[in-house]
Amino acid sequence: MSFINYSSREINCKIVYYGPGLCGKTTNLQYIYAKTNPEAKGKMISLETETERTLFFDFLPLSMGLIRGFKTRFHLYTVPGQVFYDASRKLILKGVDGVVFVADSQVERMDANIESLENLRDNLAEQGYDLDKIPYVVQYNKRDLPNAVEGAYLREYLNPTSVPDFDATATTGEGVFDTLKAVAKQVLIELKRGR
Amino acid sequence: MSSHLVLFEEEHVQIVGICDALHRDAVAKAVFLVDKNGQLLANSGETASMDTTSLASLTAGNIAATGGLAQLLGEKEFAIQFHEGEHDNIHISLVGQRVILVIIFDQRSSLGLVRLRVRKASAELAAVFEVIHTKAQQQESSVFSEITDDDIDSLFGDG
Numbered sequence: 561m562s563f564i565n566y567s568s569r570e571i572n573c574k575i576v577y578y579g580p581g582l583c584g585k586t587t588n589l590q591y592i593y594a595k596t597n598p599e600a601k602g603k604m605i606s607l608e609t610e611t612e613r614t615l616f617f618d619f620l621p622l623s624m625g626l627i628r629g630f631k632t633r634f635h636l637y638t639v640p641g642q643v644f645y646d647a648s649r650k651l652i653l654k655g656v657d658g659v660v661f662v663a664d665s666q667v668e669r670m671d672a673n674i675e676s677l678e679n680l681r682d683n684l685a686e687q688g689y690d691l692d693k694i695p696y697v698v699q700y701n702k703r704d705l706p707n708a709v710e711g712a713y714l715r716e717y718l719n720p721t722s723v724p725d726f727d728a729t730a731t732t733g734e735g736v737f738d739t740l741k742a743v744a745k746q747v748l749i750e751l752k753r754g755r
Numbered sequence: 756m757s758s759h760l761v762l763f764e765e766e767h768v769q770i771v772g773i774c775d776a777l778h779r780d781a782v783a784k785a786v787f788l789v790d791k792n793g794q795l796l797a798n799s800g801e802t803a804s805m806d807t808t809s810l811a812s813l814t815a816g817n818i819a820a821t822g823g824l825a826q827l828l829g830e831k832e833f834a835i836q837f838h839e840g841e842h843d844n845i846h847i848s849l850v851g852q853r854v855i856l857v858i859i860f861d862q863r864s865s866l867g868l869v870r871l872r873v874r875k876a877s878a879e880l881a882a883v884f885e886v887i888h889t890k891a892q893q894q895e896s897s898v899f900s901e902i903t904d905d906d907i908d909s910l911f912g913d914g
Contacts, residue, residue, distance in 0.1 A: 563760045563794040564899070567767035571899075572794045602808045607816075616820070619793075619812045625910050628902060632910060635793065635812065651819040655792030741911045748910070751759075752902040 561655040562751060570631045573747045574655055575740075578680045579662035580672035581613070581641035584701040587730040588662060589620045589636055592740060595733065596622060614640040617652050624744065634744055641676065650683050658695035658747040659684070660739055662730075663718050665700050665708035673718055695746030698725040699739045704732070760790055761891045767797070769883050773876050774799035777856075781872035782864040784843065787857040788850075788880070789814050796854065810857070814847060818855050837866060848873055851881040853888075 563572040577585040586606065593604045602621035609615045618638040625632060639649040653659075661680060663673045681691045698719045702708060711727065719725050724742045728735025770788060778786045778799040785800035787807065793815035795807050817836070825833045836847040846858040846869050856877060858869050 561759055561792055563762070563790060563792070563796075565762045565767065565796075567762060567764045574792055603806050605809055605812065616816060619809070621808045621812075627906050627910050628899070647823055648820070651816070651823055654819060745907055745911065748902065748907045749904075751899045752907075754900055 562657050562747070564630075568631075569629055570633060571627070571751070572633045572635060573657040573744075573751070574635045574637065575658045575660065575743055575747065576652060576656045577636065577638040577660045577662055578649070578653075578676065579641055579701075580664055580669060580676040581643070583641060583662045583664040583669070583673075583676075584728075584730040585638040585641060585662050586614055586618050588660075588699070588701075588728075588736050588739070589618050589638055591730055591733045591736045592622070592636065593620055595737075599623075613642065614638055615645075616640065616648050627748070632748070634747075636740075643675070646679065646683070649679070650686060653683055653687050653689070656684075656687075656689070656694070657750070658743040659691070659697075660743050661696070661698045661718070662728075663698060663700050663714060665702045665714060666705055667707050667709050670709060670717065673714075677718060692721060695743055695750055696723050697739055697743045697746070698723060699728045699735060700725065701728045701730050701735075703727045703734070704729040759891065760792075760794070760887075761894060762796065762887060763890065766883055766887050766890075770880060771797045771799065773879050773883070777858070777872055777876040780875075781858060781860065781869045783858045783860040783869065785859045787811065787814070787859075789855045789857060791815055791818065791853065791855065800859075814855055814857050818847065818849065835870075846870070846873065848877065850877045851884055853884055854880065856880065 577588055579585050600623045605619040607616035620636040622634045637652050639652045684691050700714050726735045726739045730736055774786045774788055774797050785802050788797040789795055789811040793812040795811035798807055821833050834849045838845045843859055843861050848856050850856050860869055
């Protein structure tokens, strides 16, 4: 649910990065944070465990510029990927405007990817959203690793509806901004349609 | 039902006015109004040195987590939270199931006073949000229906 403030002329939208544990959701946000001008970003918050695993969420507010005189802001959130944090994941999806599914390209993480994607669909449905109808993109992360699965195989299992998808290596930033731009664009197009 | 929260000038002025009055009457350091998804709607008081965006997001996360706990216990919601610090305290409450009212106060005020003032302000805010909700449902088209693909492209430097 985006927030449109006619008084301060602002649009605020919420994008959630979803995916299995250790797929690189937090790394995506860290790269965006590192590469964004100080005036366009707020503080990045990470609620994590002592071992730096996401406990509740990461949060990064970004300003994207003006559209029809309105300041356009995106609030980026990650969910905790580990299976047992499902209750927290559901909470973070509340009011979401767009979703990025970050897949781990490593062959041994395929089952975890598929499980997480099904979990995303179920948790969205519980909040009254249909994954096939909301702004949604897929990112295949860790493309640089030697045990990465072929793109066609990932696509077949993780993107059967052929939404925009991107190869990425979040540690070096490859594909990170392409992914963000694609989902942000879809969110604005939805806003235009008056969803 | 509209899927967006739309705030117009008139209601924005009203909620800021209510927050200002609450800030004064409760002898608070700061007052914030946040929507349940973590968007800051209004603030009043000594907020210049505070990271208001983070505060809004964390408050919403806090309320969401507490709401989850309530459901597990078979409660509808825990409508009020109070956190006591060494110097500052935070009082968080839900207004009309829609928005979150946050009061930050120190020893100049007291929990009793804050609670009393919050009760009055909550009723006023709930009435304004009823209007906001009704307006949002009646609004057929927004300025955003006129956004062009070029507008969107230029935002991302692709135009």
